[in-house]
Amino acid sequence: MANAFYAQSGGVTAVINASACGLLETARKHKDKIQNVLVGRNGIVGALTEDLYNTNLLTDAEIAALRYTPGGAFGSCRYKLKGLEENKVQYERLLDVFKVHDIQYFFYNGGGDSQDTANKVAQMAAKEGYPLTCIGIPKTIDNDLPVTDNCPGFGSVAKYVAVSIREAGLDIASMAETSTKVFVMEVMGRHAGWIAAAAGLASEYTGEPPHIILFPEIPLNQATFLAEVDRCVKTYGYCTVVVSEGVKDEAGKFVADAGLKDAFGHTQLGGVAPVIAQLIKSNLGYKYHWAVCDYLQRSARHIASKVDVEQAYELGKAAVEFALAGKNAVMPTIVRESNNPYRWKIGETTLASVANIEQKMPRHYISENGFGITSAGRDYLQPLIMGEDYPPYKNGLPAYITLRLELITKKLGTFDI
DSSP, X not given: OEEEEEEEOSSOOSSHHHHHHHHHHHHHTTXXXXXXXXXXXXXXXXXXXXXXXXXXXXXXXXXXXXXXXXXXXXXXXXXXXXXXXXXHHHHHHHHHHHHHTTXXXXXXXXXXXXXXXXXXXXXXXXXXXXXXXXXXXXXXXXXXOSSSSOOTTHHHHHHHHHHHHHHHHHHHHHHTTTSOOEEEEEEOOSSOOHHHHHHGGGOOSTTOSOSEEEOTTSOBOHHHHHHHHHHHHHHHSOEEEEEXXXXXXXXXXXXXXXXXEOTTSOEEEOOSHHHHHHHHHHHHOOOEEXXXXXXXXXXXGGGOBHHHHHHHHHHHHHHHHHHHTTOOSEEEEEEEEETTTTEEEEEEEEGGGTTTOOOOOOGGGBOTTSSSBOHHHHHHHGGGGOSBOOOOEETTEEOOOOOOOOBOOOOSOOOOO
16 A cells, blocks of 8 residues: 655646545545545645645545635645756655655646656656656646647636637627727637637627637738727727737747746746737727736636536546556546547547647637637537536635645655755
8 A cells, every 4th residue: 555646736726626636536445445645735846845735634524625615725836857878866756756655646737848747757667666656647728739629628718718718708898889899818828729719708699709819820910900890999989809828920939939938948928918909009099008918827626617527536536546457657647439428538649648748729610711610619619617616615716725734744855846
């Protein structure tokens, strides 16, 4: 009987804790094989520094409450391990921590960079002859992991942005005659326009917001864009625009490039919404308002997609089942069986097939003019926002849980990351 290690990585979501819930509840049903699930404080960093939470101290009720709580209950991180040969010391440290705490199962909950980390850890363990089973658990609001039909976290963001642009559209339409003519809403999506596309679900009939969607996959032609804004205002009385943070100009440069890099080495993007709004003001003279959804879109558990919550939970559960079945260096996936009715099941893929690979929007999901979604795109997106899974409320607010977490006693010396 051995212990397991679980960690959350990257930008958190409204449902990443649902995956943790599925994993922890399933592990507790197999006490004969997994004695305890130790959790890294702030992701893989917690493993390197030997800051590990003891989940055996949590009650069943506390773990169950994770299903309804957004954010990362154990802390997350943006910390990418380098190649095995580039930083062998880090991997050796991980194995030292795993050995001293009898950890033989490694579960890493994150996106493409995280699956890469899990794959490297699996390679290192195999090379050193240490019996470690490594399972990745998908998570990313960007929905850009390959192989899996969709990624936990995306469905709830998709629902949030579609609801937001529909509601904001009604507001703008009410005031457009004598006030604001254009509203620009910025959503996340560095290289893939899945989130921006989801806003298109709100436009069920001609003329409904959003009138224009700007995708990272479609270079921004200013003249064409401005002509479409002008047409919408003159036709409908107002115009709503949803823009992905990663939209590029025709030269391939991010419109909102701030000239900075994040912890993973990715370009740090500034706000693109004010840039687009000012472009409209300067050329067309229309009064505007803009908004950046930012963290609100990924933390909005109060309006989460029921499908998203269920899938996140089941993937956490499947990770444990895969590990106990002897599978290694794999990630459970979602397999779509049909659109209407929406049916899905759990599948699997290797960590190597998803590590550091971005799945962008297929061109046939984007309208011919590049400003909307097609019926094929709608067919793909619609099932992912279906159903409501409201958290419990108290005093008019969602009753989210903050866990009573305790760190285990360290057995090794300090380690600088």
